Amino acid sequence: MHGLKQALLQIWRLAYPYYTTREVTTVRLWPLPAVQMQERWVALTMAALVIGIEFAQVAINVRLSYFNRDWFNAIQGKDATAFWSLLFSVFCLWAAVYVASAIIQYVIQSFLRIRWRAWMTRHYVDRWLGNDTHYRMGFASAQADNPDQRIADDIDQFTQTTQTLTISFLSAVSNLISFSVILWNISSAFTVPGTDWHVPGFLVWGALIYSALVTWLTHRIGRALVGLNFEQQRREADFRFSLARLREYGEQVALLGGARAEKVSLGERFGALIQNFYAIVDRRKKLAAFTVSYQQVNVVIPYILVAPYYFAGQIPLGVMTQTAGAFSRVEGTMSFFITFYVTLADYKAQVDRLTTFDAAMARADAMAAGSALAVVPASGAGLHLKGLALDLPDGRRIAEAPDLAFRPGETTLLTGPSGSGKSTLFRAIAGIWPFGEGSVTTPEGARLMLLPQRPYLPMGTLRAAATYPEPAGRHDDAAIRAALEAARLPHLAARLDEEAPWAQALSLGEQQRLAIARALLAKPDWLFLDEATAALDEPTEAALYRMLRQELPDTTLVSIGHRSTLTAFHDRRIDMTRREDGRFVPTDLVATVPAQ
Template sequence: MHATLAWLCCSVVFNFLGRDFYNALSERDVEGFKLMIVKYLAGFVLGIPVFVYTDYLQQRLALEWREWMTAHLLKQYFADRSFYQLQAGAIVDNPDQRIASDVRQFTDAALGLSLTILNSLIDLVSFSGILYSIYPPLFAALLAYSIGGTVGSIALGKSLVGLNFNQEAVEADMRYGLVRVRENAESIAFYGGQNNEMAALTQRLRAVVVNYGKLLIASRNLDFFTSFYRFLIQLLPAAVVAPLFFAGKIEFGVITQSSSAFNHILNDVSLVVYQFETLAGFSAVVDRLGELGNGIRRPHAHLSKSTSAALHAGSHAAMDRVSINTPDGGLALVQDLSLKVHAGRSLLIMGPSGAGKTSVLRTLAGLWQSGAGTIYSYGLAGLGDPGVNNDGGSGSVLFLPQRPYMVLGSLRDQLLVPTDAELEAVLSQVQLGSLLQRSASALDHVADWSGMLSLGEQQRLAFARLLLAAPKLALLDEATSALDTNNESLLYRALRDSGSTIISVGHRPSLVAYHEEVLQLGGSQAGVPGKWQVMPAQELQAARAHTQ
């Protein structure tokens, strides 16, 4: 506020200096002219730091606001696993772009517009008195001119809001397509998919160009109007005040002062005209951030959870008449599923593709909440409870997906272990001791591990993390799909020896040997969930042996 007032005071001072400067010039007052030059130079020395520092404070405030707003959005984004719900339900497109880019645009534009309005209000009060004291009809002409300009700008520029919104979306889609190629470069190269990717990116580029072309046309039409509006005001104040000068009622410097005051006030009351494109872009950004906020706050939970251990003492997991739907609720995958897995026991979930095997794990892990029924957690943090801070310690649940999660950091960060001896021992146990020989400081070497390691190596590293964490319940989704049978056997036997309760999803018949029970899902047909059954693993092995 102090900087704004100082900026406006400097503007008023320069307005009067300009009047006296041109009066001295028109009257051929040499001494007065020299004095005004000195005053002008002194004004520059005092005024320029004020103007520069005001701009700096505005940018600094915008930066701090962006930091706070981004941190606030990130907190909401990660709370209750909203980031996963947004992705799984396709609720909002490109949330990363909205957080990283739209927040910056919002804070810059919002602060800029807010300070512009504040400056305009104070400026309007300061210069209205000057202009009205010079010639009241000039003040009335200014108001009529600004109202007409505002109406014209709204009529010509109303399409810019939607076009700016669409431009943000298509630009984000284009960036996402390029990121997708980078992250899947090896698969695209193996399958020769570069032509398909090129065609898809060309189509997205075309959408960017077409929408931007429409945006340029709308901006051009608005620029015609605003340019005419700006140039005409160079003549209007002089044309209105000139008769007074010709009649000898005012000095020549008053004409320049009236023009300066007129321009100040016109800028104040013509915000819509001059800032319409900024307002249109700002409106689009507000809409996109509003969609993100609504998507994060959208309720997801439908399943209930019980922590009572009285029903099945010693159990680690149980589901009672659980029906599972896709996150949008559009497709029923599993119906009235009931099971219980006791401590230290293991369950393998099998069935055809699309039967809902992974969906059962996602529901147990709390990722999916769409459906009905009850999950009994028996005090296990993370079971059926989205948003639990799960550190892999005592009483926890750990989930291993088919493509493991690699954190951004060193090899030590991947495993979160306190000592080198523990890390080296577990890496040897999962046949990854060679990682320690790749560099002298391999444990602290920071790398893109998801790109540096093969999928099989990533799965073994994930098992190392699992063995070190020793959770009470391990949920494994095709966690050994990229491993040979020997490594698969080694890892599952080590996991069973750790005492963890195991619930796995898999297709390989070899997995049956490492589990005590099997849940067979029949799959859904015509939108109707198929049947399911739980049987001893030995019974399934005997049945398969009999049919061979």
């Protein structure tokens, strides 16, 4: 019972935000004009219509149950007039209404599912990308694997399955109440077969006991499917991600001759996937053996129960068929759990994946909120670090900067051994590093841009890659081509509208030069280069630094680098020096004369 309550609370927390959102949307029903209203009223109206149609269909089925009784009585009595009259005046009418309502319900339900999925997708993407949560989730938890699958697949399946199960459950409850009344009234005078015991509603109690027994047996056989389905989704996503990552790093794998190692790795991941799948097949085989047997027996069970009363002349053929139909309806609704067991197992895995994704984002947000490392804008032109201490995710302190200032207009080179916290310091300045304490004061209104060693190139046109993260239409073609030529990429200037996997099509050196072109277009006030030219040869690197000084005279450059040749292109050099306690601190070295 506790597990069921917990599962229902999880579903409620996932579904509740959409049906209570106050976001305003535009709705148009042809031929009426478009109107604006809150999304929750759109959702609630469509949900009410779907549920109302479902209840109306149950009422139609009840009416057809009485038609079935009268029709078979007409057949037994060989009453042709009643036979044809009931067929055309009752069955055809209500069957047509049922078909029309089913089509309308499907359309409304589909629109509701689309809107719900679209809203949840926007909501999750906003949370995932907002406030750099996606970055901190890598530190927060290993449980939220493959966020792409959770957003793309799990949300879609959650909205679809929630609708299906909710409508099916409400229909089951409505059918249970309606047909239980019919069954109770029919069997009110029945006695237990072979005895004189009179049990009011005998057939209703029989359906209840029968359903409870098979439901318990179904759960005993199939309960392992929940964990197996969760694990299968995780392994499928891991295998798919491995294939995508191999495609992204195909050149590196080829250069290292890593095809054999990749085959082994993919084989192991796929083998684990198949192993878990076989476990699912084995469990579903056992479950299917029971449920299929149960479904076959269900065809004759109600007739067996009412046959003694028919053969004894207590009920006519029409009542017998109505009783059998009502018993099947009641027993079927009581067996809702059995019918949807596999679906419920899949559904529980979807709910768990979205719930753990929510929890991981919440932990990442809490990590940011609880961080003692603050980045705040302030009046003044410089960038100041006060009492800064940088920690690793495991809590070990790696570097400290008690009092460090970067002056505007002064190019600075940050050096030091690998692992001394140089890149971590840049992440702290950018405001994405949550581990540590102290403050980073940035000039108010200043635009900061950081170029990492391996740039990110989005999917799409070269124009979009060159202007990222700004919109592609922000800069005209002439400005983009000029930036590419200045970054020594003239061969790309004519390919702005070409779509390609640029992360694979361009070498790392070309990607770094494309990032330099971005900086030329963005014209930031502060430009941080984290080994952003490490893949270039020294003459090209030198030419690009001279070009940056010339093209961005108002931009303050701060670089991380290991090459001694970089010293000549900076006014100031700071080295991350190891103290006796093992922590690194920035230390000013003797300034050199910058190259012109």
